[in-house]
Amino acid sequence: MIQIQGVSHAIGGTPILHDITTTLPKGRLTALIGPNGAGKSTLLRLVGRLEPLQQGRITVAGHDVATTPTDRLARVMAILGQQTAIASRLRLAELVAFGRWPHHKGRPGPQDQAQVWLALKAFALTDLADRFLDEVSGGQAQRAHIAMAWAQDTDWMLLDEPLNNLDMSHARSLMARLRGLVDQGGRSVAIVVHEINYAAAWADHVIALKGGRVVAQGTAAEVLTEARLSELYETPIRVGTHQGRPLVLHHA
């Protein structure tokens, strides 16, 4: 479980998050939704200790992110931020291999190599393994970044807009993989998603943010209702159902 208690955050004097208290349940796929600028990335970055906590307390599986050594946290959660630019010039396989760093600290063993290979395979990257990151498409690079987080093999995986740049088939296969991590692997996953129907189709738990506050949380069926979504996005939205799950129609 990730517990967020009384977290407020300001950047350059401007308040971004206001006293957020919520939990992300263990063993579930949680989707963070909300309009642009709602504070989803900021909240995820605070959980992933990419940003220092200004106020409040966050624990991930019992580890306080403000006080737990960062290398310990790297074996509990993997976080992939929204900006994924990598400074050095790497081949895809090298990038993915860095996901094993928290476990081997620079001395990879055979099981690390096996994990890297599995991660490359899971994201259909084996043919591109020797290409440089700046010589592949945006979606392929995005998959390599996700594969790195995947190779980290942690109980928690936090992904900020992982569907960016992915085509429909890769987006779907990513969601299916995440679902598998949760259902078969017993892991917990949190993602920020923009395309609301991915949350509707795959998420167990949904947290809706707006203006730096939590405005709704609960199961997908509870949160993804016409009234809630119309208010959240300030635009009329219709919600139907398809195979027992909500289906959001935004072209009505």
Next chain:
Amino acid sequence: MLGAMALLLAGLSAVWMLQGIGGGNRGFILGLRGTKLAALVTVATAIGVATILFQTVASNRVLTPSIMGFDALYVLLQTGLVVVLGGAGLAGLPPGPKFLSEIAVMTVLASLLFGTLLLRGARDVPRMILTGVILGVLFRSLSGFLGRILDPNEFAVVQSVSFASFNRVDATLLPWAAAITAAAVLAAWRLSARLDVLALGRDPAVSLGLAHRGMVLGVLGLVAVLVSVSTALVGPVPFFGLIVAGLAHGLMRSARHAALLPAAALSAAILLVGGQWLFERQLGQAATLSVVVEFAGGLFFLYLLLKGRIR
């Protein structure tokens, strides 16, 4: 590749040491040449490793510690010392301990200053370059100002560190410089796996569990040590590191520091020893090497900027 480079360096060194050696005074000539060779190799290693380290913390390939004003800071420190202690007082201090304490002060200052700068806005490369250039100008003009209030004899002491020359090497400093360089390079080498993670950039490095802040400050400290050594021995050479780092990246085609660090040190040593041999022995123009190196380095810097290769 590294093996071939090491062989080339060994060959060059042999030629440097033994070329045209006659009967008389053999021991004396060998000693003289050996000192110079050791100085060149020390300086080359320091500059090569410092540049790679700095480019890794700064996440870009156009900056060198010198462009950012590290060596100007060292010169300023020297000038400040002359002002406070006087030229004679300075000359009276034992060279080894004096050098060590200068390096210690330099390391603290540089880590604080550049640490603050890098931990704040490292993403913004143009701003970084601008800040560095301005810092460099600031340090240089402060040294210049202090130089003006010194009397000419004392100013001569300062001047020797303010201009680059591969000919004038302070032999008393050399053993200290070599030992310090070796220690710093060993430390960098042992960090090489962590440097690989640092090179990914802040966010990925933090999410992989690297203690980012400590690492940045530590690496900047190493850079400060190495720059102090090279500046003390030959003066500021802003663009040489750029050529060397460019060569190391080009030759290794790998982002692993276990390969980049030795490659940078070796290519720097080959260029300096080879260049000095060419200019001193073949062309009889010992003084021009630093000028040529800087000219070529400056052109390379412009090329990198124009090609937009600023990451």
